[in-house]
Amino acid sequence: MASLATLVQGGGQTAVEGGHFEPFFPGLVVLLPLLGFLANGFLALQHARASADAVRGGAELDLGDPSSRPATHTLPTWIGPGVMAVAFLITLVNFTRMLGAHLDEPVILHYWTWIATGTFTVDAALQLDQLSMIMMMVITGVGTLIHVFSVGYMKDDPGYPRYFAYLNLFVFFMLVLVMGSSYALMFVGWEGVGLCSYLLIGYWFSDREKADAGKKAFIVNRIGDVGFLIAMFLLFKNFGSVDFVPVFHDAETLVYGGGLVTAITLFFFVGAIGKSAQMPLYVWLPDAMAGPTPVSALIHAATMVTAGVYLVARSSVLFALAPLSSAVVAGIGVITALFAATIALKQNDIKKVLAYSTVSQLGYMFVGVGVGAYAAGVFHLMTHAFFKALLFMGSGAVIHSMHEAYHATHNHEDPQDMRNMGGLKAFMPITWVTMWIATLAIAGIWPFAGFFSKDEIIWYAGAWAGAENAPYPQLYTVYWILALAAAMLTAFYMTRMMVMTFHGANRTGDEESKHLHEAPPVMWVPLAVLAVLSVFGGWINVPEALSSGWAGLGGILPMGEWLHHWLEPITAQAHHIQEANLGTYSYYAPFGGGEALWAAISTVAAGLVVLVSIRLVGGRTVVPVKDDAAEMSGFAKVLYNKYYVDEFYDRVIVQPILRASRFCWKVIDAGIIDGVVNAVGWGSKGIGWVVSMFQTGTVNTYAFILTVGVLFVLGASLF
């Protein structure tokens, strides 16, 4: 077991340079979720076998009574969140140790050689640096909270152990994605999280629609993955390696803005578009809401979908060398942010609103990394993980409560439709308060986390437009305006969601509303923790201009530019390239005004939008779904139908592919190929039938044919 010891210890050579960072069992962080997956997976198989036996015996496994639940159902409660909590604690130790050390170079932990062919080698190695550490903290930290929440949310589900097995496996792959020391290893995690996403979206696979949603997510992601692969091939062809350290070192030799680096970064971005649900490949994310709500919180809000942002931030050196690619990244980001925000205005399914909101916020992150503010992009990634996980889990608590109310009264209404909610604050006060905190955070209201992260992104978009040698200044001015507009829309649709869900009169039904209840502690405690993070999480990266100004109450509040400095070793090279080619940022918005002024304007505007939408939506009478026969018209109908994008894809891509497939099947396969094969078969059979007529079984016939044959041969040889 010596190899296992080195595995968790991080054996091999540990290139500790420029500091005294001593890794603390970093391998265990990755290994623990994998062990959790194996244990839970084993239990899930046992559980499935036991249920099948029970069904064969004519009985049903009774999960209703908590005391009589089998061990296969109760053990994952401890294993699933348990491994996550331990992994988080180990990450925390590593994090505090890295805080103490000044780390200029990443720490690479080699375990074994994974691929060795000729000149190309890929090691199974983990990379510990400031960026992967932040990602690990978010994944294990938020992941632990979501695992705990899942215990309450999924406790009555018959597939409980399978659920935790998938969830643990997801965390394992996600950690591989962010901790791998090469693009190849990152791709392993990249594909692994895609697989887990598919498994968890289609978790209730007996429902056709949900199974299809899983397939859609997987297929759309594959389109992006092709881009990732091509980019990786280009890297290998030009650098002979796909490890981060040598690639970024050799990237200095590339021509600034050259075709090669532009191609590489654009192909990487195609991968990011798929994984992070950007235009035009965002369509899978809203459908992914078919999965259990904690899954939406973990995979489709906090972690997996941010992998694209991580990819761009990790490749910051390459993107800094390609101004065109960066403009495309920011452009796609801002268009997606605005587009998805407008769709969210008209959705009635609480999870769909949050799904489009996630797409929109991911767009912001891409704006951040697209305008060279890599720290700001990662910052928004982090704060978004806090408040969006909180929003999703809060909506999960609401859906849980609504579902039980409808279940108890045998009502078949949709528990996710906000038109059936209303006035829930009386029934679920904790959920109400925590979700309002997250809503104010995402809306960009001071002093909540989202205000600082989103504002920084918008600010950099504007500042980039005024940089000395900005490549496309007018374009970035447009980005800046669109980003501001999308921020206002965010404030509106989130407030609309909160008002429709929690305020006004209750529309659930008189009998049903008696069954509405607050979530149990196992569910609301994670909400409360995330609520605290959603308030204070933004204070770790406040620029000097704000923290010493009004936003920090003149320096009274404990704010600082910590994250910016923390990520400096990662972004330094990219910033160096930017400054050499673009000059410094203008530090003025396109229409004048400094950072503090525009931050004040945006938060006041967002606050006004929140207040106005409370009046607007609160003043409107919403009727329950069953009574709702309102016909929409004009642009509202277009928004309600999500710009008909799914219908468009169906018409332009899916149907032609189906038709082509049917042609290949009916005409080419069944017609030509099967026809040829069958003709050969029938032909052989026919010839065989003719020839078999000579086999009469009569000796004399054979003798006669023999004689004739001999005479024929003799005659032929004579003449």
Place this chain on the structure above:
Amino acid sequence: MITEALVLSAILFVIGTFGVLVRRNAIIMFLCIELQLNAVNLSFVAFSRVFGIDGQIFVFFVMTVAAAEAAVGLAIIISIFRHYETVNVDSFNLLKW
């Protein structure tokens, strides 16, 4: 001299062939095959007068094989007769399409 021998050999061979083709009695067909073999033997011997001793050596081989063949063939015919109580070749025609 050799011409007469070859003519005789040819006549015997044709008689043998004819017998194999038209007779239905397995024993008779067998005898006719022997006749064919011996017709060939005759021509071998005749040719050995012109071309040397090789033809006669070959005759010994043919006779050896013919003896072995006769043993096996007759055994088969007896076996068939025990089964069908006849040696008419039209009666056993099961081995066909």
